[in-house]
Amino acid sequence: MEENKMSDKKSKDLITTGPPSGGLFSPQQENLIKPLTTEDMTQDYLRCIQCGYCRDVCRVFNVTFRETDYAGGRNRILKSLNKKEIPFDPETIQDVVYRCMLCGNCAEVCPVGIDTVHVFRNFRVRAVNGGAMPEKLKKVRDSVVEFANPFMEEGTKRHDWCKGNACDEGYVAWERGVGLYRKIKSGELKPDEVSPNLVAYFIGCTSAFRNNELSSATCRVLDAMGADFIVIPEEKCCGSVLFRTGVDDVATELMKYNIDLIRKAGIKEVIFSCAGCFSTFSNEYQEYTHHNLGFKLSHVTQFIPRFAKEHGLYFKYKLRSKEDPLKITYHDPCHLARYCDVYEEPRDLISMIEGISLSEMQYNKKMSHCCGAGGGVRALYGDEATSIADSRLDETVECWDEINEDRLLEAVETKAESLVSACVFCKNNLSNAASQFKPDLPVQDILQILENCDVKRKDEK
Amino acid sequence: MSQKKITEFEKYTNELKEIVSPSHVTTDPYEIEAATGDLSILPKYHYKFKEEHIATHIVRPNNTDQFSAVMKLCKDYMLPVTVRAAGTSCYSASTPTKGGVVIDVRRMNKVLEIDSEKMTVKCQAGISWLKLIQALRAKGLAPKCYPTSYKSSCLSGFVVTSGAAGIGQIKFGSIYDALNAVTLVKPDGSVSRIQKNSGGEITLADITGSFGIFGGISEVELNVTTLKTSMELVGYGFHTMEQASEFYRLLKSNSIDKPFYLSLSDKKFEGFSHVTIPSRPFFVYAVFYDDPEVTAKALAFSKESADKLGGLEIDKWYLEEKWRDVADVELNLGRLCNNPIFQEYWISDEKLEAFYEEYAPKVKDDKYRNAMYIMGGSNGKSRIKLFGLSDIEKSLEFFGIKANLHKMAQWSYKNGEGIYSCGVVNTFYYHLFNQEKVQHMQKLNNSVDPDDRVNSYRIIKTKMRLWRIKLLFIVAQTLFRWA
Numbered sequence: 001m002e003e004n005k006m007s008d009k010k011s012k013d014l015i016t017t018g019p020p021s022g023g024l025f026s027p028q029q030e031n032l033i034k035p036l037t038t039e040d041m042t043q044d045y046l047r048c049i050q051c052g053y054c055r056d057v058c059r060v061f062n063v064t065f066r067e068t069d070y071a072g073g074r075n076r077i078l079k080s081l082n083k084k085e086i087p088f089d090p091e092t093i094q095d096v097v098y099r100c101m102l103c104g105n106c107a108e109v110c111p112v113g114i115d116t117v118h119v120f121r122n123f124r125v126r127a128v129n130g131g132a133m134p135e136k137l138k139k140v141r142d143s144v145v146e147f148a149n150p151f152m153e154e155g156t157k158r159h160d161w162c163k164g165n166a167c168d169e170g171y172v173a174w175e176r177g178v179g180l181y182r183k184i185k186s187g188e189l190k191p192d193e194v195s196p197n198l199v200a201y202f203i204g205c206t207s208a209f210r211n212n213e214l215s216s217a218t219c220r221v222l223d224a225m226g227a228d229f230i231v232i233p234e235e236k237c238c239g240s241v242l243f244r245t246g247v248d249d250v251a252t253e254l255m256k257y258n259i260d261l262i263r264k265a266g267i268k269e270v271i272f273s274c275a276g277c278f279s280t281f282s283n284e285y286q287e288y289t290h291h292n293l294g295f296k297l298s299h300v301t302q303f304i305p306r307f308a309k310e311h312g313l314y315f316k317y318k319l320r321s322k323e324d325p326l327k328i329t330y331h332d333p334c335h336l337a338r339y340c341d342v343y344e345e346p347r348d349l350i351s352m353i354e355g356i357s358l359s360e361m362q363y364n365k366k367m368s369h370c371c372g373a374g375g376g377v378r379a380l381y382g383d384e385a386t387s388i389a390d391s392r393l394d395e396t397v398e399c400w401d402e403i404n405e406d407r408l409l410e411a412v413e414t415k416a417e418s419l420v421s422a423c424v425f426c427k428n429n430l431s432n433a434a435s436q437f438k439p440d441l442p443v444q445d446i447l448q449i450l451e452n453c454d455v456k457r458k459d460e461k
Numbered sequence: 462m463s464q465k466k467i468t469e470f471e472k473y474t475n476e477l478k479e480i481v482s483p484s485h486v487t488t489d490p491y492e493i494e495a496a497t498g499d500l501s502i503l504p505k506y507h508y509k510f511k512e513e514h515i516a517t518h519i520v521r522p523n524n525t526d527q528f529s530a531v532m533k534l535c536k537d538y539m540l541p542v543t544v545r546a547a548g549t550s551c552y553s554a555s556t557p558t559k560g561g562v563v564i565d566v567r568r569m570n571k572v573l574e575i576d577s578e579k580m581t582v583k584c585q586a587g588i589s590w591l592k593l594i595q596a597l598r599a600k601g602l603a604p605k606c607y608p609t610s611y612k613s614s615c616l617s618g619f620v621v622t623s624g625a626a627g628i629g630q631i632k633f634g635s636i637y638d639a640l641n642a643v644t645l646v647k648p649d650g651s652v653s654r655i656q657k658n659s660g661g662e663i664t665l666a667d668i669t670g671s672f673g674i675f676g677g678i679s680e681v682e683l684n685v686t687t688l689k690t691s692m693e694l695v696g697y698g699f700h701t702m703e704q705a706s707e708f709y710r711l712l713k714s715n716s717i718d719k720p721f722y723l724s725l726s727d728k729k730f731e732g733f734s735h736v737t738i739p740s741r742p743f744f745v746y747a748v749f750y751d752d753p754e755v756t757a758k759a760l761a762f763s764k765e766s767a768d769k770l771g772g773l774e775i776d777k778w779y780l781e782e783k784w785r786d787v788a789d790v791e792l793n794l795g796r797l798c799n800n801p802i803f804q805e806y807w808i809s810d811e812k813l814e815a816f817y818e819e820y821a822p823k824v825k826d827d828k829y830r831n832a833m834y835i836m837g838g839s840n841g842k843s844r845i846k847l848f849g850l851s852d853i854e855k856s857l858e859f860f861g862i863k864a865n866l867h868k869m870a871q872w873s874y875k876n877g878e879g880i881y882s883c884g885v886v887n888t889f890y891y892h893l894f895n896q897e898k899v900q901h902m903q904k905l906n907n908s909v910d911p912d913d914r915v916n917s918y919r920i921i922k923t924k925m926r927l928w929r930i931k932l933l934f935i936v937a938q939t940l941f942r943w944a
Contacts, residue, residue, distance in 0.1 A: 031735045031782050032789065035796035049795035050500040052549060052613030056591055065521050065568045066487070067495035076495050086494050096491045111789060112796050 048075035054106035103370035124246025170219035177230035191266025204274030275423035279335035317355030332368035333423030373429035499548030533650025544677035552884020586617035605633035626838030673916035697772030698741030705743035718759035721750035723837035730832035805881035861941025864934035
């Protein structure tokens with residue numbers, strides 16, 4: 001036998017039935033030589049080979065068509081700034097810095113594997129330190145500094161969402177939280193004596209002050225499942241909005257506060273309904289503590305299916321039946337998906353709900369399109385954010401059109417009945433766009449679906 | 462005087478905004494920095510003119526009417542214009558060599574009509590290949606040909622740069638063959654629909670390969686083909702370039718089923734891309750894409766031909782992976798060095814060995830990291846791409862490589878061949894060796910753009926001074942050898 005036999009290696013997921021049209025760079029091409037790397041991740045943009053792949057997936061570019069709005073174009077500016085070929089102007093550079101959702105889709109298709117989110121977040125820190133902070137962002141920073149939330153709301157009103165019969169389950173959980181901290185403070189209970197089954201629900205600013213329906217839904221679902229949980233009574237903003245926009249100094253102080261608050265109560269697991277808070281704890285908080293936070297982190301889409309499996313529970317959607325399920329499609333939030341690798345658990349959870357059926361959009365999981373709200377784009381560039389969200393809604397409708405063509409799903413109706421996500425920002429941005437462009441397409445959080453479910457034991461069937 | 466200038470600048474800025482919309486006219490210096498040039502990663506100072514000539518505006522029209530109105534306004538104000546799309550040519554074709562207005566056509570990215578019966582598609586010229594391919598695929602159709610840069614490039618660039626090599630050209634012909642018509646927005650803002658044999662001063666053949674000197678194209682009508690049902694991949698290793706070239710030519714001229722894609726690469730090229738590679742020094746790779754009975758015949762013919770020439774069959778997994786990363790392998794060279802340098806040549810199939818004989822001694826002792834691959838093109842031609850992997854920090858090596866590539870360009874022209882890609886940086890080859898084409902294009906350009914405002918310094922006018930180029934390369938190569 002001549003020298004030929006290269007190896008018995010097999011390539012994965014080969015599709016050779018047509019022109020290579022779909023998909024951009026596939027990271028699973030394991031036989032491609034690995035690219036050069038840099039030690040300093042903050043200067044990773046130097047490795048950009050200007051291939052332009054990121055341009056196609058960038059939702060911002062596909063609305064604005066500005067060369068500085070996608071990763072490769074921004075890298076080009078960073079390179080020129082680095083070589084001092086162009087000046088840093090705190091006023092005019094703000095669009096280059098901030099018109100990015102930090103969704104990370106560009107990183108998924110980058111042939112050299114640049115951690116674009118890391119690079120551009122660092123760019124924001126440098127920009128802020130250089131005086132390039134938009135006025136709107138200054139107001140957000142000032143609000144967080146003064147009130148520990150970005151909404152200029154009095155911190156003492158943080159838990160008003162559950163008071164006065166607004167949400168009894170939440171109020172009781174809040175009272176349990178107050179009780180726990182009182183006992184810890186008085187020495188009646190030591191942190192290591194706290195039950196390992198007790199979980200703490202970190203509400204987050206948006207659910208606390210703006211989207212009470214989500215904090216309420218979360219508490220009702222947890223209560224219906226019989227989970228042992230508290231609401232953290234003195235939580236403050238997690239700092240997500242500031243970390244995302246480069247105001248790290250203020251965010252770091254909040255981070256220290258929240259970590260200390262949770263640690264001193266002996267809490268073993270914190271759960272989140274807000275994907276932004278969850279992502280901030282899972283990334284910035286973990287990085288700060290060198291992955292030694294001292295308590296476990298779970299998004300509700302992880303905790304609920306795990307708890308349900310452990311306790312033999314399932315969910316029955318009250319508004320529809322197994323035979324006539326509500327047809328939903330799931331939008332992967334960037335904070336939960338690309339930031340934290342949570343792809344399958346939300347789908348597991350949906351599959352546990354009798355009366356709900358799931359179909360995927362064309363772009364899902366790692367290649368899911370951003371809703372348009374990330375990275376401060378919603379706050380700073382409202383029009384662009386709505387436009388991006390609208391295209392995501394179009395895709396939802398198209399996905400159902402495609403499904404219709406599938407022989408196995410001929411019975412499926414022509415339109416998506418609901419677009420479901422697991423992030424309050426995605427819900428708000430997509431809802432906002434839906435109200436303008438697709439009023440017949442409801443946008444919900446998965447918790448709002450669960451809130452309308454009966455929690456059943458499997459042996460009750 | 463200064464006040465007057467500012468007033469005029471503001472005046473036409475406002476007029477542009479009225480035509481297009483304020484959000485798609487920008488004078489933002491950062492966007493101008495990013496949009497002034499293509500995706501080339503060569504160091505900025507390498508394109509000296511890039512620093513000399515910076516655009517004043519980036520304008521993004523949405524349709525032919527807006528495009529035309531912008532062109533007309535630029536004529537009224539005598540503003541230079543550069544029309545750009547994705548900028549993937551890497552020959553500085555998007556550089557505003559006279560400053561002025563850059564018209565970015567990528568907002569014009571809509572499919573206007575797909576006629577499944579006539580098998581045609583009409584679309585705006587700034588559409589990306591990915592979007593066009595996906596839209597056609599949904600109707601069971603596919604473009605007849607497209608570039609290997611399809612993951613990031615646009616339709617319009619491929620049309621005006623001739624689109625003679627890539628995916629599909631051997632089987633279906635070049636982009637010119639696939640074209641039905643284009644809508645041309647001329648430098649004075651007038652609009653012409655130019656079809657094959659439609660007569661008129663400028664023909665469709667003039668448009669393909671014009672690099673935009675006659676204006677910008679706003680719409681394109683293409684003939685397309687159907688999605689096929691069978692794809693077969695073949696690959697054989699050979700000991701010599703002669704054997705490999707012979708096999709390559711046999712596949713290319715096979716009347717049963719011409720390859721949808723065909724390449725011949727040296728081991729270095731494969732080695733710079735992949736971890737595990739074929740063992741022999743030359744590798745011919747072909748993709749057949751048709752109905753099952755046709756591809757089966759092509760497969761049998763390939764095997765028979767390869768056996769006669771002593772070809773060694775390559776593992777199937779490698780062939781499959783190569784197809785999947787067909788757009789990525791060239792990029793991979795860019796992943797391995799700071800400044801990949803390359804030149805593309807357009808060579809008759811029967812002269813492939815002669816070209817290689819000239820080239821091989823120049824890189825015999827691996828004076829620098831180099832690679833070669835050949836991609837099948839239309840009309841009995843092939844695109845040969847020579848690479849040098851270097852870093853501008855190693856300036857002697859950097860310019861030494863360029864000198865080598867320059868010598869191969871000279872050899873090509875002296876042997877009746879030429880270069881494939883021509884942009885701003887290498888237009889001087891046209892002037893040196895292709896006077897006939899230059900004169901023809903000059904004549905047309907004098908008629909449509911007598912002031913030479915639109916996409917200047919392409920084909921008919923060279924930015925680089927020949928004596929400087931020659932001197933630079935002589936010195937560079939001498940120093941490189943000495944070093």
